[in-house]
Amino acid sequence: EPEVTQTPSHQVTQMGQEVILRCVPISNHLYFYWYRQILGQKVEFLVSFYNNEISEKSEIFDDQFSVERPDGSNFTLKIRSTKLEDSAMYFCASSGAWTSGRGRETQYFGPGTRLLVL
Amino acid sequence: AQTVTQSQPEMSVQEAETVTLSCTYDTSESDYYLFWYKQPPSRQMILVIRQEAYKQQNATENRFSVNFQKAAKSFSLKISDSQLGDAAMYFCAYGDIQGAQKLVFGQGTRLTINP
Numbered sequence: 448e449p450e451v452t453q454t455p456s457h458q459v460t461q462m463g464q465e466v467i468l469r470c471v472p473i474s475n476h477l478y479f480y481w482y483r484q485i486l487g488q489k490v491e492f493l494v495s496f497y498n499n500e501i502s503e504k505s506e507i508f509d510d511q512f513s514v515e516r517p518d519g520s521n522f523t524l525k526i527r528s529t530k531l532e533d534s535a536m537y538f539c540a541s542s543g544a545w546t547s548g549r550g551r552e553t554q555y556f557g558p559g560t561r562l563l564v565l
Numbered sequence: 566a567q568t569v570t571q572s573q574p575e576m577s578v579q580e581a582e583t584v585t586l587s588c589t590y591d592t593s594e595s596d597y598y599l600f601w602y603k604q605p606p607s608r609q610m611i612l613v614i615r616q617e618a619y620k621q622q623n624a625t626e627n628r629f630s631v632n633f634q635k636a637a638k639s640f641s642l643k644i645s646d647s648q649l650g651d652a653a654m655y656f657c658a659y660g661d662i663q664g665a666q667k668l669v670f671g672q673g674t675r676l677t678i679n680p
Contacts, residue, residue, distance in 0.1 A: 478666070480667065480668075482668070489671060489673055490668075490670040491670070492667040492668065492669070495666070495667055503667060505667075536608055540610075540668075553612055553615055554660070554666075556602075556609065556611075556612075557609075558607070559608055559609060559610075561608075
């Protein structure tokens with residue numbers, strides 16, 4: 448069964464360093480998302496991406512964050528200068544095309560990247 | 566803005582029994598999706614079940630079923646014949662039909678299964 452994959456599974460970085468989190472969405476999906484989950488809290492939306500541009504972003508997604516689809520398979524989240532409060536689990540998700548004119552299919556999540564900023 | 570509330574931070578149930586997890590939401594939209602996701606200790610988000618708001622029939626997936634009350638904006642998850650592998654955090658989520666279709670999650674309910 449197709450699945451979303453994410454690398455690395457864990458990343459430890461120093462405050463102020465840049466990190467790139469990578470995701471390979473399900474191959475025929477067209478919509479891509481990043482969410483984050485600070486330990487013990489709920490999952491929060493960061494950004495959605497379609498047709499090579501951002502569809503929507505949350506207030507969390509400030510100028511330190513960027514997303515890119517550098518090729519036909521990868522979808523990346525970059526944090527330019529990490530802060531302690533960026534420590535969290537980051538989930539990538541993808542969903543398919545319109546079905547029956549009622550909207551996209553369910554979002555399928557990757558296993559997450561656990562980011563620790565020291 | 567849409568909000569999702571899960572009022573039970575923790576629930577426990579005896580193995581083989583039935584448990585119901587509660588979720589309420591707020592939206593001004595008439596058409597939308599609702600989901601339950603399971604997050605085991607590995608922290609991966611696994612889809613359990615989904616419901617389209619325009620469908621009156623409650624969704625079911627094997628031992629999992631929902632009670633969708635649109636007027637009350639309530640969306641509870643019933644797990645029948647609970648198994649040890651059901652132990653996890655359960656998140657209720659709301660998704661718009663239109664727009665970016667981001668998911669809005671509740672705070673989660675931690676379910677413990679007692680053998």
